[in-house]
Amino acid sequence: MSLTESQHYELWADYYAGEAILLKCVASVHVEDFEDAVFWEKTLNNYTSGKKFNFIYHSLTPSGSDATGVNHCLKYKDYLNDRFFICIDSDYRYLLQKTEISATNYIFQTYTYSIENHLCYKTKLNLIPEKKCTGVANTVFNFEAFLFAYSNAVYEAFIWHLYFLRNGNNTAFSKDEFNGIIHLLQVIPNYDIENGGAAVISVLSTRCNEKIDSLKVQHSDVDIETEKAYFQQLGVTRDNTYLFVRGHNLFDLVVEIGNHVNSIQLSQEKQRLADNRGAIMRLYSRATPFKRELEREIVADGYGEMERIGREIRTMV
16 A cells, blocks of 8 residues: 555654664754755764764655755744754745744754855855965954955845845845845956955945845835844844855855965965975875865854754753
């Protein structure tokens, strides 16, 4: 006898809960994909003093095909418990107050748009080239200052974008249009690294201001200051907006800048070493890609979105 869709997911939820017991784990945890498993394993281990979890990053649909992603994870939402729960990217679910997405329902979320925003948390970025990638002190680019400027440039446009989504208007300033505005790959040669990325921020500011000016004319009745106050209560400020925009846009930009920073640092150090071929070989042999080192670390404390995850894990797990 074939199962209904709900019966299928209930059956597998029970199976994964039982599997956790057999594997002597605290719980089975379904995440969106393999990269998400890496992030959530580090996060859960940090806030549970290294307890063991069974991570699942793909599972079967009723038709028998393998599936990943947030929508697939949410198929299990009615069958979760302390032995089987899910961890997902918030996307806009938190900011739009989708209250069913909560730790009390055994759904843990990033609160930032995605794990990629956490990976780009500003205070760790300046140290990655020196401590992880090249071993050379980073005097080339200030990532923290760049993300501060990025957030300030995009903040008001983002609030307008959220206003329309919150009020059910998905066309006035759609997700695709907003993500197009913050798509900044290759807009400026070498990302204006020598000037702290100022030219990149200028492009972003221009795009945002043009859209804002258009919206103010078409929707003059909108009280955007009220919207700013509303979203500030949820944690969105002028200085941290980079945590809430689409994570892949941000991550891809930071990685590209990081790659250029690594290249400049290695070139400068090679010149300093002159003809010391052995030292130059050692320099390049120990250099690692910026993206890999960015993905390896998380910042466990120091900002509200990660600390909120920590409080929920300590309470529920």
